Amino acid sequence: MIDGEKQLIQDAIGGEASAFGLLYDRYQPQIYRFIYLKVSHREEAEDLCHQVFLKAWQNIKTYKHKGFPFSAWLYVIARNKVIDHYKQNRITIDIETVHLSIEDRTADMNDAKQAIAKLSPIEQDIVIMRFVEDLPIKEVAKNLNKSELTIRVTQNRAIKKLQKILNQ
């Protein structure tokens, strides 16, 4: 949670666009990364990320602080957008056509991206939040509305899976 986030959220709920703008600045890169690592396509990730924040701004008045970070709410919207996207487009990830971008400077990173794409959705979520965004288990548990024990068990399983995929 960023400093003064509670106040920013209150201001955004009150209709202050600049307050929401600061929340956008803080969380947009990580939400974009989350979506990009799941859909593996830059333009689709941009489109979906834009929809996430547009929806968040549209519904900000319904947001109620319940002890979860603001990012938890954004992650819920983002996960739903990705699920809808797959349902509507009936996409299965073709690993061979995963987009290479300027960030894929090393073969290792591209291999890691492709391996993440082979995990189950919940495993992807946990790996991205825990090991890419470096979020603590407690926060990941709140973001995904799961117990900390479930997060630990799933993350260990996901890491073993990734190692197996990368060693093939």
Place this chain on the structure above:
Amino acid sequence: MKNDLFTTLKGLKNIQPDSEYSNNSRNFILSQTQISADLNTDLRGFKNWFDLKHSLMLAGALASFIFIVLIAVSYLPGNKNSLVAEANEINASIQVKLDEIGYQLDNQKIDFSMASNIQNILKTTVDELAQAQEELKNNPDKLKESVKKIKKAEQDIAKINELLQSK
């Protein structure tokens, strides 16, 4: 191997959204009122209908207005017939191109970055035409300059058509 994996995963944090996309997205979202944001969220493949359609209509109206003023100004002393004829052709071409763009927007699904590009070009076009209109009002002798500006607007509008057709 495990440590390498964690290092590699952490390296994925270097993935950043394109800054131009981020700025455009942020500006668009923050410019939305709650009602218009509501309408736009439902569109699959984001398309900023209302701003684009409004800008199209405005560009068309400005181009027509300038032509009407040119006609009126042509009655002042001095031979302006060739400039007025040129403006007539350009205005007709602009109207046709704007209609084509409107038709393509009605029938294509465009994503946010294309909508944003089109909106930016349209904004420049509307600004140029508005300037030409203002100059003509204040100084009717500035026919040549006004015709130059509407020529430039026509070229900008042609770029939008190319963008949509390249999709």
